[in-house]
Amino acid sequence: MMVLYSGTTCPFSHRCRFVLFEKGMDFEIRDVDLYNKPEDISVMNPYGQVPILVERDLILYESNIINEYIDERFPHPQLMPGDPVDRARVRLFLLNFEKELFTQVTILEARGKSNEKALEKARLHIKDRLTQLAPVFLKNKYMMGDNFSMLDVAIAPLLWRLDFYGIELSKNAAPLLKYAERIFSRPAYIEALTPSEKVMRK
Numbered sequence: 001m002m003v004l005y006s007g008t009t010c011p012f013s014h015r016c017r018f019v020l021f022e023k024g025m026d027f028e029i030r031d032v033d034l035y036n037k038p039e040d041i042s043v044m045n046p047y048g049q050v051p052i053l054v055e056r057d058l059i060l061y062e063s064n065i066i067n068e069y070i071d072e073r074f075p076h077p078q079l080m081p082g083d084p085v086d087r088a089r090v091r092l093f094l095l096n097f098e099k100e101l102f103t104q105v106t107i108l109e110a111r112g113k114s115n116e117k118a119l120e121k122a123r124l125h126i127k128d129r130l131t132q133l134a135p136v137f138l139k140n141k142y143m144m145g146d147n148f149s150m151l152d153v154a155i156a157p158l159l160w161r162l163d164f165y166g167i168e169l170s171k172n173a174a175p176l177l178k179y180a181e182r183i184f185s186r187p188a189y190i191e192a193l194t195p196s197e198k199v200m201r202k
Contacts, residue, residue, distance in 0.1 A: 002027040002070075005041065005052040007034045008194040011105055011157035012063040013051040018153050019067045021188035023074045031194075064094050067150060079150045090150055093143070097154050100129050105158055108165045123167050126158070130169060130176055137175035141182065148186075156183045164200040 004020060006013035006029050020027050032041060032050050042048045045061040053060045053069070060066045071079045081087045104122040107114050114122075136143070143151035159180040162169065169177065183189055 003054045004029050005032050005050050007050045008196045014157035015063040016051045016066050017192035021191045131173045134173040134176040137179040163202050
């Protein structure tokens with residue numbers, strides 16, 4: 001059985017929990033205290049971070065790598081496109097999300113270690129990027145059109161935490177916020193939320 005070592009407030013762990021529940025398979029989640037990590041976390045992941053997926057003698061870390069493995073191992077419902085060109089495009093988008101959005105999320109997650117100026121800069125950067133993305137959802141139900149995909153999984157934890165991070169989007173981002181509600185209403189999304197995450201959103 002797959003075991004996911006997951007932080008109860010970690011946006012990257014949140015992605016993996018979401019995919020596991022979407023797949024509706026048997027797995028175990030082990031909650032990790034992010035402020036007092038057990039020693040075996042650093043043994044399994046040299047970067048000392050969660051999420052970590054363990055299946056028999058396989059140990060994986062990095063949420064996008066974990067999620068792609070789960071998707072290939074349990075292909076229904078399929079979250080990565082079957083077509084190699086579309087799949088490459090999704091991977092490029094995922095990389096873009098990491099560089100453009102989630103590097104800023106990491107700054108916001110380390111609130112105690114970042115100064116207010118750095119936090120405000122990160123908030124503004126995320127706000128600008130998300131606002132630029134909003135027009136896509138005037139015609140698209142999800143990132144890839146009508147089909148829910150790994151791109152929606154990747155961005156969902158950030159959209160859930162906007163209030164928590166102190167990011168207020170303008171009216172121009174309304175289509176993006178409606179899109180976010182579509183994701184949040186998915187049964188797998190609701191199941192994947194930890195009690196600590198449920199209280200992050202007003």
